[in-house]
Amino acid sequence: MPGFDLIAQSVTLFAAAFGAATVLPFQSEVVFVALQLAGDIGTGWLIVVASTGNVLGAVVNYVLGRWVEHFRGRRWFPASARQLDRAQAWYARWGVWTLLLSWAPLGDGFTVVAGMMRTPVWIFLALVTIAKTGRYAALAWATAAAAG
Numbered sequence: 001m002p003g004f005d006l007i008a009q010s011v012t013l014f015a016a017a018f019g020a021a022t023v024l025p026f027q028s029e030v031v032f033v034a035l036q037l038a039g040d041i042g043t044g045w046l047i048v049v050a051s052t053g054n055v056l057g058a059v060v061n062y063v064l065g066r067w068v069e070h071f072r073g074r075r076w077f078p079a080s081a082r083q084l085d086r087a088q089a090w091y092a093r094w095g096v097w098t099l100l101l102s103w104a105p106l107g108d109g110f111t112v113v114a115g116m117m118r119t120p121v122w123i124f125l126a127l128v129t130i131a132k133t134g135r136y137a138a139l140a141w142a143t144a145a146a147a148g
Helices: 002-020 028-038 043-071 081-101 108-116 121-147
Strands: none
Touching: 002 028, 002 043, 028 043, 028 121, 043 108, 043 121, 081 108, 081 121, 108 121
Protein backbone atom coordinates (compact mmCIF):
# COMPACT_ATOMS: atom_id res chain seq x y z
CA MET A 1 0.00 0.00 0.00
CA PRO A 2 2.09 2.92 -1.21
CA GLY A 3 -0.44 5.54 -0.05
CA PHE A 4 -0.35 4.19 3.49
CA ASP A 5 3.44 4.38 3.54
CA LEU A 6 3.27 8.05 2.55
CA ILE A 7 0.77 8.77 5.33
CA ALA A 8 2.69 6.75 7.93
CA GLN A 9 5.99 8.40 7.05
CA SER A 10 4.38 11.86 7.07
CA VAL A 11 2.78 11.23 10.46
CA THR A 12 6.09 9.95 11.84
CA LEU A 13 7.92 13.05 10.62
CA PHE A 14 5.18 15.35 11.93
CA ALA A 15 5.29 13.69 15.36
CA ALA A 16 9.09 13.86 15.53
CA ALA A 17 9.10 17.53 14.49
CA PHE A 18 6.30 18.38 16.91
CA GLY A 19 8.04 16.61 19.77
CA ALA A 20 11.39 18.21 18.94
CA ALA A 21 9.87 21.66 19.40
CA THR A 22 8.61 20.84 22.88
CA VAL A 23 10.40 19.65 25.99
CA LEU A 24 10.24 16.06 24.73
CA PRO A 25 13.58 14.48 23.75
CA PHE A 26 13.01 14.10 20.00
CA GLN A 27 15.41 14.61 17.11
CA SER A 28 13.41 15.40 14.01
CA GLU A 29 16.50 15.90 11.85
CA VAL A 30 17.30 12.19 11.88
CA VAL A 31 13.81 11.29 10.69
CA PHE A 32 13.81 14.09 8.11
CA VAL A 33 17.17 13.07 6.61
CA ALA A 34 16.25 9.37 6.58
CA LEU A 35 13.01 10.08 4.73
CA GLN A 36 14.72 12.44 2.30
CA LEU A 37 17.41 9.88 1.50
CA ALA A 38 14.80 7.14 1.08
CA GLY A 39 13.34 9.26 -1.70
CA ASP A 40 9.74 8.07 -1.30
CA ILE A 41 8.46 11.52 -0.41
CA GLY A 42 9.20 14.78 -2.19
CA THR A 43 11.53 17.17 -0.42
CA GLY A 44 8.99 19.98 -0.56
CA TRP A 45 6.41 17.84 1.23
CA LEU A 46 8.98 16.85 3.86
CA ILE A 47 9.72 20.53 4.53
CA VAL A 48 5.99 21.35 4.81
CA VAL A 49 5.23 18.45 7.17
CA ALA A 50 8.29 18.99 9.38
CA SER A 51 7.83 22.75 9.54
CA THR A 52 4.14 22.44 10.39
CA GLY A 53 4.83 19.96 13.18
CA ASN A 54 7.69 22.04 14.54
CA VAL A 55 5.71 25.30 14.49
CA LEU A 56 2.74 23.64 16.23
CA GLY A 57 5.11 22.27 18.87
CA ALA A 58 6.38 25.81 19.39
CA VAL A 59 2.78 26.95 19.84
CA VAL A 60 2.49 24.48 22.73
CA ASN A 61 5.55 26.15 24.28
CA TYR A 62 3.99 29.58 23.73
CA VAL A 63 0.79 28.50 25.50
CA LEU A 64 2.83 27.01 28.35
CA GLY A 65 4.66 30.32 28.63
CA ARG A 66 1.37 32.19 28.89
CA TRP A 67 0.44 30.09 31.93
CA VAL A 68 3.84 29.59 33.54
CA GLU A 69 3.52 32.64 35.76
CA HIS A 70 0.63 30.97 37.60
CA PHE A 71 3.05 28.36 38.96
CA ARG A 72 6.03 30.58 39.63
CA GLY A 73 7.55 30.05 43.06
CA ARG A 74 6.21 26.56 43.63
CA ARG A 75 8.75 24.04 44.88
CA TRP A 76 8.36 21.70 41.88
CA PHE A 77 8.62 24.49 39.32
CA PRO A 78 11.61 23.80 37.03
CA ALA A 79 12.98 27.37 36.91
CA SER A 80 13.89 29.69 39.73
CA ALA A 81 12.46 33.19 39.97
CA ARG A 82 15.92 34.50 39.10
CA GLN A 83 16.10 32.38 35.95
CA LEU A 84 12.66 33.55 34.85
CA ASP A 85 13.50 37.19 35.54
CA ARG A 86 16.75 36.84 33.58
CA ALA A 87 14.97 35.23 30.62
CA GLN A 88 12.33 37.96 30.59
CA ALA A 89 14.96 40.70 30.80
CA TRP A 90 16.90 39.13 27.95
CA TYR A 91 13.76 38.90 25.83
CA ALA A 92 12.79 42.47 26.70
CA ARG A 93 16.22 43.61 25.53
CA TRP A 94 16.44 41.62 22.30
CA GLY A 95 12.74 41.41 21.60
CA VAL A 96 10.72 39.27 19.26
CA TRP A 97 13.64 38.89 16.86
CA THR A 98 15.03 36.20 19.14
CA LEU A 99 12.27 33.99 17.76
CA LEU A 100 14.33 33.75 14.58
CA LEU A 101 16.67 31.59 16.70
CA SER A 102 13.88 29.22 17.68
CA TRP A 103 15.30 26.66 15.25
CA ALA A 104 18.54 26.35 17.24
CA PRO A 105 19.26 24.05 20.17
CA LEU A 106 17.73 25.67 23.25
CA GLY A 107 15.84 28.01 20.91
CA ASP A 108 12.57 26.52 22.01
CA GLY A 109 13.09 28.34 25.29
CA PHE A 110 12.56 31.57 23.35
CA THR A 111 9.11 30.34 22.39
CA VAL A 112 8.21 29.81 26.05
CA VAL A 113 9.49 33.27 26.96
CA ALA A 114 7.52 34.76 24.05
CA GLY A 115 4.38 33.38 25.65
CA MET A 116 5.42 34.75 29.05
CA MET A 117 6.01 38.16 27.50
CA ARG A 118 2.63 38.09 25.75
CA THR A 119 4.09 38.45 22.26
CA PRO A 120 1.25 38.92 19.75
CA VAL A 121 0.38 35.54 18.25
CA TRP A 122 0.64 36.71 14.63
CA ILE A 123 4.19 38.00 15.17
CA PHE A 124 5.11 34.81 17.02
CA LEU A 125 3.75 32.60 14.23
CA ALA A 126 5.39 34.62 11.46
CA LEU A 127 8.87 34.62 12.98
CA VAL A 128 8.78 31.03 14.21
CA THR A 129 7.50 29.80 10.84
CA ILE A 130 10.34 31.60 9.05
CA ALA A 131 12.90 30.14 11.45
CA LYS A 132 11.60 26.57 11.49
CA THR A 133 10.95 26.37 7.74
CA GLY A 134 14.35 27.89 7.02
CA ARG A 135 16.00 25.23 9.15
CA TYR A 136 14.31 22.36 7.34
CA ALA A 137 15.01 23.93 3.95
CA ALA A 138 18.70 24.27 4.88
CA LEU A 139 18.73 20.70 6.16
CA ALA A 140 17.19 19.45 2.91
CA TRP A 141 19.75 21.37 0.87
CA ALA A 142 22.65 20.07 2.99
CA THR A 143 21.36 16.50 2.73
CA ALA A 144 20.97 16.76 -1.02
CA ALA A 145 24.45 18.25 -1.37
CA ALA A 146 26.02 15.55 0.80
CA ALA A 147 24.18 12.75 -0.99
CA GLY A 148 25.41 14.04 -4.32
